């Protein structure tokens with residue numbers, strides 16, 4: 001049985017290859033919160049575009065972000081907690097997802113460009129080509145300190161990183177935050 005954590009909706013964010021899916025799945029196992037892979041909410045044209053090596057535009061992303069926002073809102077209303085992977089690269093995207101709504105928290109996976117390049121080169125069986133990394137990094141606006149985001153460097157193992165996040169959640173729970 002998983003440990004009890006106060007239900008929160010966490011958006012696990014960062015560029016392609018930062019480890020969103022890997023970390024979110026570990027956190028799902030530990031918290032028991034519902035999990036949604038944000039990549040699965042992309043309209044199929046978006047996936048085809050990325051697979052062909054073309055970066056998405058803001059216009060491509062809005063319908064996808066709206067689907068992500070719907071999922072977040074449902075989870076908040078249900079009070080079940082939730083884990084969504086979503087690159088959420090720009091501040092306006094995070095606003096669209098509902099940043100600032102109580103109970104919604106972002107978890108930013110901060111990884112150096114070198115490590116990202118290496119991970120994406122090694123990854124197999126994913127539509128996102130490593131050639132899109134520069135555009136992902138160019139689009140990224142890291143969350144600032146006045147945003148409700150936890151920032152974790154993820155150049156250690158998935159288990160170590162997940163343990164760090166759980167420690168933060170326990171601390172927030174014990175402080176009644």
Ligand SMILES: Nc1ncnc2c1ncn2[C@@H]1O[C@H](COP(=O)(O)OP(=O)(O)OP(=O)(O)O)[C@@H](O)[C@H]1O
Pocket residue numbers: 014015016017018019020021022023039085087119120122123124128154155156157158161
């Ligand atoms: N902490 C880690 N240490 C080493 N390798 C990792 C780590 N986290 C993830 N990886 C590996 O890096 C690759 C990218 O991870 P993952 O698919 O979880 O990233 P992602 O952010 O969900 O990517 P995308 O947004 O493109 O779907 C995978 O091959 C994964 O096994």
Ligand SMILES: O=C(O)[C@H](O)[C@@H](O)[C@H](O)[C@H](O)CO
Pocket residue numbers: 015016017039042056061086087088089128136
């Ligand atoms: O905003 C974006 O450009 C996209 O969401 C990408 O980040 C991908 O969906 C994901 O990272 C691919 O695997």
